[in-house]
Amino acid sequence: MKEVKIGCSSSYQKYGKRLDTAIIQVPRNSKISGLFTSNKFPAAPVKVAKRNLTNLDKKKKTALFINAGNANAATGPEGLKDINKMFANYKDVNVLPFSTGVIGERLDLQRYGKSFFNAYKNLGRSSWKNFATSIMTTDKKEKIVKKSIKIKGETINFIGVAKGSAMIEPNMATMLSFVFTDLKISKLKLDKIHRLACESSFNSITIDGDQSTNDSSLLIATGSSLISLSKANEKKILETLQDIFYSLAEKIVLDAEGATKLISITVKGLKTENECKTVAKNIANSLLVKTAAFGEDPNWGRILMAVGNTNISFDEKKFNLKLGKLHVFRNNKLSSSYSEKLGLKEFKKRKIEIVIKLGDSNKTSKVLTSDLSKDYVSMNADYRS
Missing domain, CATH: 3.10.20.340 (ArgJ beta chain, C-terminal domain)
Known part of the structure; x- marks a missing residue:
């Protein structure tokens, strides 16, 4: 999906030179479905992402801004202010922030801000593997699933990227998961198949019984394919999505901290x-x-x-x-x-x-x-x- 632009960089903090920040830019009019943690202490980026998702400016492109190493959770009003400061200059973009890492510490605005700036300059130059690496915390392996299916001779593409290896007990979504498709679909139907795909996958795994403050799952449809969702193909598309979500969920459990089984x-x-x-x-x-x-x-x-x-x-x-x-x-x-x-x-x-x-x-x-x-x-x- 060439229409999805990826840019990654490093803030040179918790993980040294390793990539720990990513920006994923999707085309205007992309449909985006979000499911978020039901933890009573949702992190600042969860609050902002939920709010911004309900008020997307159709004239702007939308971008996901993701950092690893700091959850920006339990940071109070200052955590929300930090997000506003960090992304104040991205006025031409619908900003959807996501964070993962240590709870209770404020973001280093200078380091993460510079890293996001570099990631923005790198849009289109980074790979899906770079993206998967950049959102890892205690994960040992990148988690990527790619699939394509044919309907009426046309190809529909799906790519999923996730992170998570502990604090995994979903009640609605889980960890961080981002699944992209070029399918044409309405927002209403996208929400429906997102929930169905999550129910048999992310809602059915547990590692330690703890649900994170930052759990988020996004399903994004760019609409660049010639195929639209219909009654005739809905079953096949849903089954494909369920396979992708289940594969990501299985990768998370297989990569669980210290897991051998x-x-x-x-x-x-x-x-x-x-x-x-x-x-x-x-x-x-x-x-x-x-x-x-x-x-x-x-x-x-x-x-x-x-x-x-x-x-x-x-x-x-x-x-x-x-x-x-x-x-x-x-x-x-x-x-x-x-x-x-x-x-x-x-x-x-x-x-x-x-x-x-x-x-x-x-x-x-x-x-x-x-x-x-x-x-x-x-x-x-x-x-x-």
């Missing part, structure tokens, strides 16, 4: 999908389950405990548990096909699959999480040092 938890058979998700997330956030995964200990009793430790009603006689394809519990008793040796084999895998059935309905929910390692504790204990 990706854990997939599927819960089936309850009255609603929300009930299934509640149980799945309770397992995903269980420290005992996560540490068992790290220790490669197939302690299925911890999974059973986490299932029963919710306010969701179910018939315990219908409790079924599988590790991958291995039956552990069937109809509320230990399966005759289960052995510790076979359970250990499942827990030694890089990707652990837990499947639970609690009833006879067709409702289901899947949640991704990681294990909890010694490195996670060390990394977060030393985060500001």
